[in-house]
Amino acid sequence: MKKSNIRVIKKYPNRRLYDTKESKYVTLCDLRELVMDQEEFTVIDKKSEEDITRSVLLQIILEQEEKEGQPLFSAELLHKLIGIYGDPNQQLAGNFLNRTIEMFCEQQKALSAQMEEAMAVNPMSTLLTKMTKTNIEIWKEMQENVLKSMEQPPPSNKSKK
DSSP states (O other): OOGGGSEEEEEOTTSOEEETTTTEEEOHHHHHHHHHTTOOEEEEETTTOOBOHHHHHHHHHHHHHHSSSOOSSOHHHHHHHHHHTTSTTHHHHHHHHHHHHHHHHHHHHHHHHHHHHHHHHOOSOHHHHHHHHHHHHHHHHHHHHHHHHHHSOOOOOGGGO
16 A cells, blocks of 8 residues: 555643544544554654554553453463563564464455355355355354444442442
């Protein structure tokens, strides 16, 4: 994608994020949606003109990790990741992690495409095809519910103390 097509988000000194494409203020949740929609963007600090995209993406990850549910990063994994910083193999580890995630995403897409193709081209029986489609719809609904639950703040636990 050309640099000019990448959406620019400006972060102002008051910590507000401004989407220059939509001409409106946005939140980290809005930026997470852009990521989920695979829309590229860059975040520029308005005062210093510095690219702070990585920092903002890390904030989004941190928010997701703090929400209810199973965190992606265990404390053990975080300890190991921190231990890699400053190590001579830091760049190698980063490249390895990046490629591993890319392969994981590619495999998920391929599996999904194969399932759809198998159902469309060679259905074993009407009943099996119908059952598989129902299971896929249930699976998609579960994914949507998980994503929705990640966006909602956890209920307050103040009264349970």
